[in-house]
Amino acid sequence: MSAAGPAINRAALRGAEELPAPVSGQRHEIGSPVGRLTYYSAGPDAPGKIPPLLLVHSINAAASAYEVKPLYEHYRRSRTVYALELPGFGHSERGKREYTVRMMTDAILIAVREIQSDFGRGPIDALAVSLSSEFLARAVSESPLAFRSLALVSPTGFTSRDKGTSVREGTRGKPWLHGFFEFPVWSEGFFRLLTSRRIIRYFLNKTWGSTDIDEGLLEYDYLTTHQPGAQHAPYYFVSGFLFSKDIPKIYNSLTLPVWMSHGVRGDFVDYANKTQVEGRANWTIRVFSTGAMPHFEAKAEFIAAYDAFLAGVPSAPPA
Template identity: 40%
Template sequence: MSEPLPPAFDADTSDWTSQGCGRVSYYSDTSAPAGRPLLLLHSINAAPSAMEMKPLFEHYRGRRPVYAPDLPGFGQSERGDRDYSPALYADTIRGFLAEVIGEPADVVALSTSSEFAARAALASNHVRSLALISPTGFGARPRPSKKTRDRLFRFFSTPIVGSGLYKALTVKPSVRYFLNMGFEGRPPRELVNYAHRTTNVAGAQFAPFCFLSMRLFTDDAPGTLYHRIAAPVLVLYDRDPNISFERLPEVLDQHDNWRSVRISPTLGLPHWEQPEQTFNALDEFWNTPAGE
């Protein structure tokens, strides 16, 4: 039997439950006397959690209300065997904004969650702005076909194959290896240790299998999502070993509400490796009207 997962960091923890999204655990700090709410969304991989957003949470807590949920299937949130999909995650973000935060918020999303946040922004009036850190969906390479994705999912879901594969991906040396890919130097020990602990929670494999089978990505994300966003958008990026940004200029050139800042040298997690550059870029974005 797995041990209970401790909190990712020292903050108030609460649960929000909806019929469609299940139980979502989240961290919050609402001690700031004023300020626009900030919603922080971790990435999707084999072992993510709100811990990935800790530097941003710690920097902005006390300055403005800050919220960092564990998305469905990860961290301390519900991890049942269900259909994890882009629609599920977008509905989670939209519902959380409406029912927990209750007013327009600035949203910061990491990697794949950028696509979910963009999808939520198209269906919600509670997204004041989007800051996308190393967002997916801007690569030139097309996704595998639906048939291929379904075949991969069935393969990963086979009990013997899936169990062995997940164990191989989430032993501590493997977790450290994959996190190493996102850092110019060594990843922080607390990030490695917590990521490894999250993989030992019952049901931890279900959501990652949907990710590994490519079912959580959107076909033609620029055309389907990014070109359609009306809110101000900031992209923070540099080099990333897992994703590319060939189509980013296409969106930047066509929309005045989009801007980008390269945070260098980083490999996908600039808020960990170059926190001051990241904070400065975010603050300037939030304090400058779109189009200026």
């Protein structure tokens, strides 16, 4: 087992009627223009003057706040930390509707406003994993004063095919493919086929670049993919509608301190286009000898590197 904690009891999952909380702390549910959103919060009794930290999971068929659990459980001991579940995932609303880049970006901005309603209007630190890095970067570009720093873990938008797309708008969405996946006759059944434990393990092995995956994450992935409506947001994801063509332009527009990290194993190792930001004064790039989830595989090393980055970020001005 990894440092993320013991595996979830498999028998208990089979008998569970509701999805258990992916992390500890207090669960919050809010109504919003993008539907019902769920987020979790925890922290020490006296967090001091350290800004809150917002964590955002990746986007895939089985995404949930469990994907940021190692960081959430670590940082809750020293600062107030929040874990958001994006529309269509985890405990947030999963209805059959259109899932868009705008919806995901707005969900992050809504969560930030909720955090600032608790802590005042000072800027926060935020970290996102994989494709959600695009949504977080867009949120920062639209509301820069709300953020003190930005961390991108295995972010999308830096592959060789992303070169030369910085001035293009729109997404990579394929309507015909989404229509195929959501065809009523097989929509739900096909998703169940794609989310068996065997298939989830196969994709986690590709993400890790190793068979030494986090078993607790696998078990939670299985349960979250077997909730009502679990297929709708993932079908927009696999059809390309959540990938923005203009994301290189968004990354290039960032002026606050940015920490980017990625691994060298598995299916997510093409970062040829990171040359566009390498060497910029506000960008720090760290490469780990892991797969795409370095905060699971090399938790201590990851946290030490991230803490070193945060130590160099200027303190937030008074709200």
